Amino acid sequence: MDLGPHSGFIIASYLLTAGAVLALLVWVLLDRRKLDADLARLAEQGISRARPQQPSRGTQTDRT
Amino acid sequence: MSGWISSLFRRELQLATRAGGSALVGVLFFLAVVTVIPFGVGPDLNLLGRIGPAILWIGALLATLLGLDRLFQADRDDGSLDLLLMAGRPLELVVLIKCLAHWVATGLPLVAAAPVLAIFLNLEPVAIGAVTLTLLAGTPALTFIGAIGASLTVTLRRGGLLLAVLVVPLAIPVLIFGVSAADAAVSDPVPFLTPFLILCALTLIAGVIGPIASAAALRFSAD
Amino acid sequence: MGILDLANPTRFLRLVQIVLPWLAGLCVIVFAAGLYMSFFTAPEDYQQGATVRIMFIHVPAAWLSMMCYSIMAISSLGTLVWKHPLADVSAKAAAPIGATFTFIALVTGSLWGKPMWGTYWVWDARLTSVLVLFIMYLGLMALWRTMEDPIKAGKAAAILTLVGAVNLPVIKFSVNWWNTLHQPASVVRMDGPTIHPTILIPLLVMAAAFTLLFFVLHLMAMRNEILRRRLRAMRLKAAAQARPASAALSPQAAE
Numbered sequence: 260m261d262l263g264p265h266s267g268f269i270i271a272s273y274l275l276t277a278g279a280v281l282a283l284l285v286w287v288l289l290d291r292r293k294l295d296a297d298l299a300r301l302a303e304q305g306i307s308r309a310r311p312q313q314p315s316r317g318t319q320t321d322r323t
Numbered sequence: 324m325s326g327w328i329s330s331l332f333r334r335e336l337q338l339a340t341r342a343g344g345s346a347l348v349g350v351l352f353f354l355a356v357v358t359v360i361p362f363g364v365g366p367d368l369n370l371l372g373r374i375g376p377a378i379l380w381i382g383a384l385l386a387t388l389l390g391l392d393r394l395f396q397a398d399r400d401d402g403s404l405d406l407l408l409m410a411g412r413p414l415e416l417v418v419l420i421k422c423l424a425h426w427v428a429t430g431l432p433l434v435a436a437a438p439v440l441a442i443f444l445n446l447e448p449v450a451i452g453a454v455t456l457t458l459l460a461g462t463p464a465l466t467f468i469g470a471i472g473a474s475l476t477v478t479l480r481r482g483g484l485l486l487a488v489l490v491v492p493l494a495i496p497v498l499i500f501g502v503s504a505a506d507a508a509v510s511d512p513v514p515f516l517t518p519f520l521i522l523c524a525l526t527l528i529a530g531v532i533g534p535i536a537s538a539a540a541l542r543f544s545a546d
Numbered sequence: 547m548g549i550l551d552l553a554n555p556t557r558f559l560r561l562v563q564i565v566l567p568w569l570a571g572l573c574v575i576v577f578a579a580g581l582y583m584s585f586f587t588a589p590e591d592y593q594q595g596a597t598v599r600i601m602f603i604h605v606p607a608a609w610l611s612m613m614c615y616s617i618m619a620i621s622s623l624g625t626l627v628w629k630h631p632l633a634d635v636s637a638k639a640a641a642p643i644g645a646t647f648t649f650i651a652l653v654t655g656s657l658w659g660k661p662m663w664g665t666y667w668v669w670d671a672r673l674t675s676v677l678v679l680f681i682m683y684l685g686l687m688a689l690w691r692t693m694e695d696p697i698k699a700g701k702a703a704a705i706l707t708l709v710g711a712v713n714l715p716v717i718k719f720s721v722n723w724w725n726t727l728h729q730p731a732s733v734v735r736m737d738g739p740t741i742h743p744t745i746l747i748p749l750l751v752m753a754a755a756f757t758l759l760f761f762v763l764h765l766m767a768m769r770n771e772i773l774r775r776r777l778r779a780m781r782l783k784a785a786a787q788a789r790p791a792s793a794a795l796s797p798q799a800a801e
Contacts, residue, residue: 261596262596262599263590263595263596263597264595264661265595265596265597265661266596268597268600268657268658268660268661269596269597269599269600271657272600272603272604272653272654272657272658273603275650275653275654275657276603276607276650276653276654279646279649279650280646280650280759282646283642283643283646283763284763286642287763287766287767287770288766290770291766291769291770291773294770294773294774294777295773297777298773298776298777298780301777301780301781301784304784306780306783306784306787347688348688351681351684351685351688354681354684355681358674358677358678358681361669361674362674366668366669366670368665368668368669371669442656442666442667443667443669443677445665445667
C-alpha cells in the first residue's frame with residue numbers, strides 16, 4: 260500500500276490518535292482500579308453507605 | 324542534613340501537584356496568553372515568527388508571576404510557615420528548596436510546553452530549540468526573584484497583584500537576556516552563547532540573592 | 547420506570563454494566579471496518595493524494611469534539627434547570643474525553659496542513675476557534691478540580707459551560723463567515739454533501755466508530771465519578787464518626 264510522499268504525516272497522525280485514545284482508556288481503567296481498591300479498604304473497616312441505626316447502637320459502652 | 328531537605332522537597336512537590344495546587348493551570352494560562360496575542364497583533368505568520376521568542380518569554384513570565392503567591396500563602400494559611408520558621412533549619416536553605424520544588428512543579432511544565440506553543444507562533448526549529456533552552460535556564464531565576472516578592476507580600480490577603488508589580492522590575496534583566504539569546508540563535512551578529520551565559524549567571528546570582536532576601540523578609544513578617 | 551430510571555445512580559450503574567460490553571464490542575467492530583475502508587477501499591484524492599486518509603481521523607475527531615461539548619452543555623442545563631442528579635456527573639466525565647478529541651483534531655489537522663498548505667498552523671477563524679474550544683475544555687477540567695464539593699463545582703462548571711457554548715456556532719460557521727485557509731463545509735451543508743460516496747462512506751463509518759468510542763468512555767468515566775463521590779461520602783462519614791484509623795487512609799487527590 261503506497262502512502263505517497265507524505266506517508267510520515269499519515270502514519271504519525273494515526274499513531275498519535277491511537278496513542279491519545281489508549282491514554283484515555285488507560286486513565287479510565289486505572290482510575291476505576293484505584294477507586295475499587297479504596298472502596299474495598301473502607302468496606303473492610305466496616306464503613307458502609309447505610310444510614311446509621313438507632314442511636315443506642317452507635318455507642319460502644321456495652322462493648323467494653 | 325540531607326534527610327530534611329529531601330522530605331521538604333518531596334512535601335512541596337506533592338502539595339504543588341495535588342489538585343487545587345494549580346501546577347498545570349500555569350501551562351493553561353501560558354497557552355491562553357499565546358492564543359490571545361495574535362488577536363491583538365494580527366495573524367501575520369512572519370511577524371509572529373519574528374516576535375515569537377518574546378511572546379513565549381512574556382507568557383512564561385506572566386504564568387510564573389501568577390503562580391508565585393502559592394509559594395508561601397498556603398503555608399501561612401495553615402500555620403506551617405511558622406513551623407518552618409521555628410524549625411531551627413537555615414531559613415535561606417528552606418526557601419531555596421521551596422523555590423526549587425516550585426520551579427519543578429510550575430516552571431518546568433512551562434518549559435516543556437514552550438516547543439508546542441512555538442509551533443503556533445511559526446518559529447523555525449532553531450528558534451524553538453533556542454527559546455526552550457533559554458527558558459530552561461531562565462525560569463528558575465524568575466522563581467528565585469519571585470520568592471522575594473512572595474515573601475514580602477505573604478502577610479497581605481490580596482497580595483497577588485502587588486507581588487507581580489514588585490517582581491517585574493527585578494525580572495526584566497532575565498527577560499532581556501532570555502529573548503536576546505533566543506534571537507541571537509536565529510540572526511547573526513551576536514553568538515548565542517554570549518547572552519545565554521549571562522542568563523545562566525543571572526540565574527545563579529538569583530539563586531543566592533533570592534533566598535537570602537526572601538528569608539529576611541519572612542523573618543520580618545513573622546515578628 | 548425500572549431499569550430506565552437513569553436518575554438513580556445505582557440503577558444507572560446496573561444499566562451501564564449490562565450495556566457497556568455490547569457497546570464496546572460494537573465500537574471495535576465499527577473501528578475495524580472503518581480503518582479497513584480508510585486504508586484499502588477509499589481511493590486517493592485527485593488533489594491531495596494519500597494524505598486524504600488523515601481526513602478519516604481529523605474530521606470525526608473534530609465532529610466529536612463539538613458533539614461532546616454539546617452534550618456537556620445539555621448536561622449543564624440538566625444541572626441548573628432540571629436539577630437532574632446525574633447531570634453534573636455526565637458533564638464532568640465528558641470533559642477529558644472532549645479535550646482529547648479536540649487535541650486529536652488539532653494535531654491531525656496540523657499534520658495534514660503541513661504537506662497540504664505548507665504550514666503546521668495558521669491563525670484563521672476555524673483553527674483559532676477550535677483552539678479556543680480546547681482551552682475551554684482544559685479550563686473546565688481545572689475548575690472542577692479546584693473545588694472540594696462536587697455539587698458546587700458542578701454548578702460553577704455548568705454556568706461556564708453554557709456561556710462557552712457560544713463558541714460552537716462560531717466554529718461551525720467560521721469557514722463561511724470569514725475568509726479562511728481551512729476548507730469550507732463539504733458534508734453538513736444545506737445542499738447536501740459534496741464529497742464522493744467512496745470517500746464519504748468511510749468517513750461516516752469512522753465517525754460512527756468515534757461516536758461509539760465516546761459513549762463507551764463516557765459511560766465508564768461516569769461510573770468512576772459516581773464511585774468517587776460515594777468514596778468521598780464514606781470518607782466524610784468516617785471522619786465524622788471519629789474513627790482515626792479509617793479517616794487517615796491514603797491521601798485523596800481532589801480529582
